[in-house]
Amino acid sequence: MLPSSIYNISSINRFGVAGNNFHGELPPNLGILLPNLVEFYCDINNFTGNIPVSLSNASRLQLIDFFTNDFTGTIPGESLGSLRSLIWLNFAVNRLGNGKLGDLSFLNFLTNCTSLEYLGLSDNRFGGEIPRSIANLTTQLQVLDMGVNLLHGSLPKGIGNLINLIVLYVDLNYLAGVVPEEIGKLKKMGELYLEDNKFSGPIPSSLGNMTSLIELYMEKNNFQGSIPPSLGNCQNLLLLSLYNNNLTGSIPQKLMELSTLSISLDLSENYLTGPLPSNVGDLVHLTWLNVSNNKLSGEIPSTISSCTSLGGLYLDDNKFEGTIPQSLKDLKGLEELDISSNNLSGQIPDFLGKLGALKYLNLSYNDFEGELPKEGIFSNVSGASVLGNHRLCGGIPQLHLPTCHKNKHHSSGGPFPPKVVIPISCALAFIIALSCFFIARSMLKKSRDGLVTSRSYKDWKFGVSYSQLVESTNGFLVDNLIGSGSFGSVYKGVIPSDGTVVAIKVLNLQQQGASKSFNDECKALRSVRHRNLVKIITACSSIDNHGRDFKSLVFEFMPNGSLDSWLHPRDEEQSPSKRLNFMQRLNIAIDVASALDYLHNHCETSIVHCDLKPSNVLLDEDMVAHVGDFGLARFLLEASNDPSLSQIMSSQLKGSIGYIPPEYGMGGQVSIQGDVYSYGILLLEMFTGKTPTDDMFIEGLSIYKFAAIGLPDHVMDVVDPSLLLDLEADGSVNDDRYERTALPRRNNHGMVKAKKVEECLFAVMQIGLSCCAVSPRERMLLNMVVGKMSAIKDSYLKVQEG
Structure with a gap:
């Protein structure tokens, strides 16, 4: 429960108890006890019961954040509607609503809140239809989050009135019907989440008017018709997901011209026909391309080799024919390739076995012939599949393919007779043996x-x-x-x-x-x-x-020393010169995650680092990060099962207090999930400037809680001050960038830029917190970390260019 002492200070205007594991109910007379409240945070706790109606008595309230609790019942709309200064209202991740008609009727009253910019209602039990009154909400609204509920019906008419929306979530509901063309009026939209509903009809061509769109999710619906070429107008798009619909027709060439696409293009599980456009090579920054389970035909375009950032390529379950293009050898970073269930033929090229990053290859159910290579991915029976290719031979024994029969050349057909070949061979063998003796x-x-x-x-x-x-x-x-x-x-x-x-x-x-x-x-x-x-x-x-x-x-x-010396310079005179800017920190974080992902997932035997910390991250002359001391991991893994060496392992772990995952302290075995935890702590340290053993972390406060308290809307309060100085220097933020109560008003380009930078920092902190989850199973996978951090980097670069 809330400490009773707070009610003795009726003049308090900002009250926050985020992330403190409080439970029980809020007092029903809360607004009467604290009438001067301007900001009220109780997010990330275990509060239960109803939302106090008395909040209307705190008439100056601008921010209410009840994110992640166990509140039930209905939202007191009439009470909240009287708070005319309300800017931020977040009820996401609770148990509000009854799954019935009228659960969102409180929105009728929120039309009075003419300054509202953020409304979070996701992950609750709201049912029924979205009321038409939503079209009458203030045009100041920037974020509307209604995802993961039980909503039915369709998107209401008038949705296009919310002209300042930059994020709209209605995903994972039961919404149906046609998405109205007027949605294209939302030209400031950056992220649109419509996935996992029952929408039908065509994809609105007006989406092409959303030129600020960064991520578009429309998968798992019943959309029909063709993909509108107008989507090619969304020149800021990083991710497009249309999989698992009923789309037909060909893939628009204009879609392939979106060189900004860098995270993912997923058109799988539809009924698309025709070839994969030859200008697919224009997607030079794309890391994930999936067009599987369609009816695409023709040859695999050789131009796809220009997509040098590809990590995953999925062309399976189509009607592609011809051979595997030799140009694919240029995809050095390719980790997964699936071209199964097509009509491909010819020999399987040797270069596939030389793609060092490749860990999954599916060539099954085609018409390949000839000898199967044995090196690289082909030596891994669980990593490569060639089922259903009945004219293949050779390969590793575990595949049980027939032996290849090669034509033998007899003496009559050879250039030299045996009486010449035999003496020469013997002489060469003698020379080689003698050389080996002297070398040895x-x-x-x-x-x-x-x-x-x-x-x-x-x-x-x-x-x-x-x-x-x-x-x-x-x-x-x-x-x-x-x-x-x-x-x-x-x-x-x-x-x-x-x-x-x-x-x-x-x-x-x-x-x-x-x-x-x-x-x-x-x-x-x-x-x-x-x-x-x-x-x-x-x-x-x-x-x-x-x-x-x-x-x-x-x-x-490594001429630039360790990351630790840059984050925490010991010599005060060197502090100004040893300052990492935002882009450098992003690059280093991506480098470290990439190294760990390689150790965990791409080595012949998975290697656990066990001692990741800033002093083990070294920087070369170009400030590229290199992880060191990973060679001790295998030894530590063996030592963990060797009683005579258990003290050595214990002392090694004790040398890095603050980075050790909680399960190690309880006797758990070292694991890749433990490295993920250490990475999360390192990431938070990089962007808060605090070590996990900082003197301020006492009485239950930790670097994890310190960062969590700053989210979602006070991230700038927990960011490393030296980083803020650099951001201010390049104009990304400034001292008057915020009213302390909410998101910045978008009245000029500088404010938009500041908001985008804050969103990038918020996303980084979220990743750090996810990696530091107490349960190892809940920690983010490192390949996902690399992808998300790269997307944040791309987003930041767009801010700087804009």
């Missing part, structure tokens, strides 16, 4: 000198001796020490032979398990390659000057 002898000698060669560790550029490392670091001088951890210290060094600047990690062999960690780290590091992982150059296993074991790893040097 040379390598043995070098290993005694403390070298690890590129033959021992694949792809390493050179070997390095202990004496060279001593020379490169001036005898491991303290001045060259750039970091230390549980398993050793890191020094900056310069390799004498070629002047290469490196980071040298010297393992502390007095630490139990350090020697084993060296071997495990070598195994892990030499098998992984990603632009956002710290790259190993070489290793050294030798004896030091005192006759003790010496083991070290040599990494690429």
Whole structure:
């Protein structure tokens, strides 16, 4: 329940108890006890009962936020309608309404609230039809959220009167009928959610008038007719979802001209015909293209290779014919490709096995022939499917394909007779054997000198001796020490032979398990390659000057140091110069998420980092982030099941208090979900400027709660002050950008820009909080994090360009 002490301050004008797990009912005389309230937050709690009618007594109220509680009953419309200054009203995620006709009748009274800009009603039990009085709500309304309810009927006439709407949610209801053409009057609309209803009839061509539209969701309805070419006018569109409807006709070429489409284009599960337009290559930023389950025909256009950002391509269940275009080899980032159930033929090209990012490939039920490749995705029986191609042969044994029969050339058909070939072959074999002997002898000698060669560790550029490392670091001088951890210290060094600047990690062999960690780290590091992982150059296993074991790893040097040194500079004189702007933080966050996604989902064996924190994120000369110390993960995973090493693992985790997921503290096993939690904390730290162990986090307050309290409408109050300085410098925000009570009025371009930036920051904080969910199952997947953060980046760039 609310603390009784608040009622002793009748003059209070702003009261917030967000995210405190309060329960019980609000006092029915709340508005009488607090008559001077201007803002009232009780979101993210467990309040029950009815909305107090007495709120009308607080006649100055401008903001009411009851988001995420358990309120029941009806909304007192007449009471709230008397609050003429109301700007923000949020009842989303409660149990309001009875699923019956008239549940939204309170909207008739809200027409008196002529300053209302935000109305949140989603995730409740409102039933019946949307009343026509909604058309009489103030034209100041910017966000109308009625999704996830039990609404029936159709969109009412007059919806086009709400000319300042930028977001409209009516998704996951039972709305039916035709979407009126007048919806095209909403020219400021940025996000339109109509999905998962029973809408029918044609898609209104007037949607093309919504030139500010960023995301359009119309899937899972009964829309008929063709896709209107006018959608090609929506030059800011990032996402278009029309799947699972009854659409017919061809895909408009004008739709392919939307080069802004970067998140997703999903036209699947319809009845579309004709070819996939050849100008599909214009979608150069698109990451997800799905046209499966249609009746498309013709060949797969080779121009699709221009879509170099594609991560998922789904062309299955159509009537495509011809061969797989060789140009698809340019899709280096492709992770999923499904072209099953078509009429494709010819040989399966070898380049598919060389697409390093590919983790799912479905070629089933076509007419492919010839030998199946064995490398890359084709070596993974669970990742590649070739069922129903009866003329294939070869491949890995687990696929049980017939053996390929190759024509054998007899001596009469060869260019050289056996009496020539045999002596030459024997001579070559002798030369090769002799060469191997001398190479092996040379390598043995070098290993005694403390070298690890590129033959021992694949792809390493050179070997390095202990004496060279001593020379490169001036005898491991303290001045060259750039970091230390549980398993050793890191020094900056310069390799004498070629002047290469490196980071040298010297393992502390007095630490139990350090020697084993060296071997495990070598195994892990030499098998992984990603632009956002710290790259190993070489290793050294030798004896030091005192006759003790010496083991070290040599990494690429990162001239801009760690993320920690940028977020929390120790030297006050350097603070102004070491300041990350908004775009740099977004890029670093995307880089780190990409690295973790690779470790978790794209390595031969999934690798858990276990110790993600800003000091383990290093920045190169271009401020590209590289995650380090991931090589210890496999060792830690093994140690978790080894009683003799449990203390080592425990001390490693204790070294990063604040980033450890709660399940680890209760004895849970390390997991990729644990890394997601650590990433969420890191993300909140990057944008709040607070460490998870900041002195302010006492008496139950944490970085999670600190960020949550600022959402949804006070995000700027929890943002890193140094970040705000940069945003003010580039004109994205300014000191008078807000009336403290609500969203900014859109009376000029600067205010629009400020609002867009706030929305980007809000979205980042939401992702951070989602990653930090207490339950591991509720945490956001990292591939989704990468996609959402990239979309935020694109949205921010559009703000800057605008």
